[in-house]
Amino acid sequence: MNNLKKKKNIKLLQGNEACAEGALLAGVRFFAGYPITPSSEIAENMARELPKIGGKFIQMEDEIASMAAVIGASIAGLKSLTATSGPGMCLKQENLGFAIINEIPCVVVNAQRGGPSTGLPTKPSQGDMMQARWGTHGDHPIIALAPSTVNEILTLTIKAFNFSEKYRIPVILLLDEVIAHMREKVEIPVPEDIEVINRKKPTVSPKDYLPFKPDEDGVPPMANFGEGYPYHITGLIHNYKGLPTSNSQEIDAFIRRLYNKIQKNIKDIIINQKYSLGDAKIALIAYGSVARAAERTVKLAREEGLKVGLLKLLTIWPFCFEEVNRLAQQVDLIIVPEMNLGQMVLEVERAAQGKCRVVPYSRVDGELINPIEILGKIQEEMQK
């Protein structure tokens, strides 16, 4: 009854607006960006809203500079966001690597459009899934989340900031042109109902502070610049003090720790949703706007008596290997519909380890995948 009495704050929001709203709720106070379709509304919303709460917005000279400014602002203590699309995401890779190696929290939105290159600026794609994982060079961890509704954009933007602060890692939020631009009903949570995580600070004196010495969870406490803890940050592989090292033991330990701080916390980071998987013999695995169609397909298939379920991925990276492995033991067939030539299906195959049939369903013509065609694919595969 109490819940019913509480007046809900419901808004009709565009996906990009919901992202800005979520970022503000998560405590973002800095945005640097560069105009690019289909993500520009995020920058426009931040330019309008941030100064109202004493935050800062800056439109930089290019995508590279935006990523750099976001990292700089985060080191100086502000939760920071940037947003872009494929061509801009390519340019951000250099400094994304810098944020990873220096464990600087920040969130990067990629509203995906068709590629490669200028590609299809106003049409959706899911072509950047592997770029999100491996875009910047070198062995590195990453967290990437993919909402499929406007409401999820809001909640996952908050999650993205929480993960980035908790694990000191840049988090990529993968939208696509459709959910970035569509409008849906969104329930804006009240601040008291939102979990907001902030980076942990050093508890030792500046003299004893080792900026890259991890706690037990693999994550080092982070002093912001200007707080009386002088230390060095470098894109070179560094020791606990943050100074460059060429000691092979230190190098090995560093690279493995970076990777393991995510891998060992995978249970906390993996988020997904299951639809009708209990008795399923055929599973769909989908994410982003395609998951919306797949959810509908499950209903249509069930109406025809087909035992179809859906595993909807919200966390893309790290990949939910064990979950998919278990699913592969339960079902006969997994279909992975994607708006690309088959990217996440490769991970699904790897996780399934041959325990069931895994088939891709691809669309790369700039059009959404619809529920009927996924159903068609199910029926076609059942004939085989």
Next chain:
Amino acid sequence: MKTVIDDYIRKEMFPNMWCPGCGNGIVLGAIIRAIDSLSWDKDKIVAVSGIGCSSRITGYVDFCTMNTTHGRALPFATGIKMANPDLKVIVVMGDGDCSAIGGNHFIHAARRNIDLTAIIINNMIYGMTGGQYSPLTPTGKFGTTAPYGNIDQSFDLVKLAIAAGASYVARGTVYNVRQSTSLIKKALDKKGFSVVEIISDCPVSYGKMNKMKSPVDMLKWIKDISVSQKVWEGLSPDEKKEKYAIGEFLSKDRPGYTELYEEIIKKAQEIGGNK
């Protein structure tokens, strides 16, 4: 003997990685002396650099320091300064770092007049990678990638910074080190975007390719090519090609970017909510 330098360096990082005779150490000394003369709170000083020999300076000073990516020091510094305008942010770059890969960031930092001090150590060559020509290598000089002589016209960083909108622009050399220290001090103390180019020597790469193998030869050359602005004005166009005017070129007052953004915050809060 203890000097003022000892109060500012990370001793464990020494000996430094620079080659014998390199001018970077002279610039490091000049920067430290300039900072010391301003009596700034060390906890509020941030030094940011890019990639290259000169950019290793940030590893040697005991502030909050950041050795970033090639050419990108200024946008990193822009984020730091925007986030916390109380910090004094010093950016050290090399000539390739600042004027080639970082050229776009340089002109835009100047255009915004963001309150940073950019110190460009100009040894006219890519030293760390072994002596390739840079946008500041003089025409006709040699580099490992200009084995027949450089046909590019070099940038005049002073003119570039003035045209792009910086508040303070100066040029010194590692030979005229007292003057350089004083120019750096003025730049640090100036509101808005301040630029000091320091002509420096790289005997190992530039010197070797251009018949000045010893550091002494290089410093003598730097002494010879640098003239006061007054002398420079009296030179013929051909003579000017061989010389660099040094000293202070511009010191003007115009509101800095972070100051202007504070006005935006006030305005946004007055107009208030469509929320």
